[in-house]
Amino acid sequence: xxxxxxxxxxxxxxxxxxxxxxxxxxxxxxxxxxxxxxxxxxxxxxxxxxxxxxxxxxxxxxxxxxxxxxxxxxxxxxxxxxxxxxxxxxxxxxxxxxxxxxxxxxxxxxxxxxxxxxxxxxxxxxxxxxxxxxxxxxxxxxxxxxxxxxxxxxxxxxxxxxxxxxxxxxxxxxxxxxxxxxxxxxxxxxxxxxxxxxxxxxxxxxxxxxxxxxxxxxxxxxxxxxxxxx
Amino acid sequence: xxxxxxxxxxxxxxxxxxxxxxxxxxxxxxxxxxxxxxxxxxxxxxxxxxxxxxxxxxxxxxxxxxxxxxxxxxxxxxxxxxxxxxxxxxxxxxxxxxxxxxxxxxxxxxxxxxxxxxxxxxxxxxxxxxxxxxxxxxxxxxxxxxxxxxxxxxxxxxx
Numbered sequence: 001x002x003x004x005x006x007x008x009x010x011x012x013x014x015x016x017x018x019x020x021x022x023x024x025x026x027x028x029x030x031x032x033x034x035x036x037x038x039x040x041x042x043x044x045x046x047x048x049x050x051x052x053x054x055x056x057x058x059x060x061x062x063x064x065x066x067x068x069x070x071x072x073x074x075x076x077x078x079x080x081x082x083x084x085x086x087x088x089x090x091x092x093x094x095x096x097x098x099x100x101x102x103x104x105x106x107x108x109x110x111x112x113x114x115x116x117x118x119x120x121x122x123x124x125x126x127x128x129x130x131x132x133x134x135x136x137x138x139x140x141x142x143x144x145x146x147x148x149x150x151x152x153x154x155x156x157x158x159x160x161x162x163x164x165x166x167x168x169x170x171x172x173x174x175x176x177x178x179x180x181x182x183x184x185x186x187x188x189x190x191x192x193x194x195x196x197x198x199x200x201x202x203x204x205x206x207x208x209x210x211x212x213x214x215x216x217x218x219x220x221x222x223x224x225x226x227x228x229x230x
Numbered sequence: 231x232x233x234x235x236x237x238x239x240x241x242x243x244x245x246x247x248x249x250x251x252x253x254x255x256x257x258x259x260x261x262x263x264x265x266x267x268x269x270x271x272x273x274x275x276x277x278x279x280x281x282x283x284x285x286x287x288x289x290x291x292x293x294x295x296x297x298x299x300x301x302x303x304x305x306x307x308x309x310x311x312x313x314x315x316x317x318x319x320x321x322x323x324x325x326x327x328x329x330x331x332x333x334x335x336x337x338x339x340x341x342x343x344x345x346x347x348x349x350x351x352x353x354x355x356x357x358x359x360x361x362x363x364x365x366x367x368x369x370x371x372x373x374x375x376x377x378x379x380x381x382x383x384x385x386x387x388x389x
Contacts, residue, residue: 008381012379012380012381012382013381013382013383014381014382014383014384014387016383016384016386016387017371017372017382017383017384017387018382020370020371020384021250021326024248024328025328043386046386047386050370050384050386136273136316137315137316137318138316138318140272144272148273173324173382174250174326174382175250175251175252175318175324175325175326175382176318176324176326177326178315178327178328179328179329181311181329182311182312182314182315182327182328182329183315185308185309185311185312185315186273186312186315186316188308188312189273189274189312
């Protein structure tokens with residue numbers, strides 16, 4: 001299972017510290033999910049050797065509107081193994097759900113305008129929806145209530161569409177990382193089964209593996225790859 | 231009041247919990263107890279809190295690291311676990327909470343999951359981001375003191 005978190009310089013913890021804590025929590029991998037302007041420096045091999053954690057580099061985009069999203073997705077796609085779009089508005093979410101270049105789409109936390117059309121579109125274009133447990137873990141009062149209600153709605157839509165998804169606690173530091181069992185217990189308050197949460201955490205790993213293969217140069221199209229001596 | 235007959239006594243489970251914070255964090259048992267109750271109540275309501283009835287029965291914390299044992303009703307372990315996960319800070323100080331294991335007895339909990347896990351922090355000077363800075367070092371974990379607060383690093387990030 002993999003977890004996604006924000007590293008220095010976008011947060012207080014280095015990728016190595018996040019990876020060390022992730023190893024304590026029982027994760028196999030860590031997705032370093034930073035904004036495009038604040039990408040972390042990391043020695044992936046040293047981290048893998050020290051704590052047995054696979055570091056995946058990811059870029060998080062938070063575009064203002066669909067036009068900005070188009071440009072940013074095309075521009076940053078080649079830079080990272082995993083491309084994540086955090087949508088703050090329904091317009092951006094609806095746009096990103098139809099871009100096959102997007103790996104993960106995190107819809108607005110309260111689930112406001114989320115609908116079956118968007119979830120079906122994401123499933124059709126191979127865009128995974130991000131189940132973000134962060135606001136349920138760390139916000140207070142009505143905001144937390146909205147977040148749990150949003151998760152509940154997202155779960156119902158995902159189940160109905162049988163759409164692919166990833167799960168994250170979106171930690172901003174090593175102190176915000178939580179173990180898979182803990183995330184599952186929180187997600188259970190929105191009706192998620194434990195197995196569904198574990199599958200969503202494991203999906204990051206599958207995604208990283210698929211994209212690394214695609215970036216490796218031997219990849220031509222799904223199911224078609226270049227052999228060693230041609 | 232006479233003690234309840236054995237088959238009517240509540241059944242408990244004991245959660246071994248590892249705690250981590252920045253080195254300057256001050257955390258005591260009542261504060262942690264209140265934070266757990268707030269966490270459980272936020273996710274499961276008063277009913278959930280009454281059902282889980284979580285209680286901190288062992289607590290040790292210093293230099294930003296600690297351990298605790300939290301007792302909870304056996305049939306509400308997951309409710310307590312969710313509430314623990316939702317503890318993100320105590321008195322404004324960010325706190326990491328990780329359930330190391332669950333046992334039917336306090337002793338089993340201590341022996342299996344907590345014994346000797348806690349490393350003491352030591353003060354040191356490290357080179358981080360190209361400058362010498364004071365730091366608190368615990369095993370391979372390094373909390374670097376910066377003007378703006380702390381940076382969480384490891385021995386890979388510092389020299």
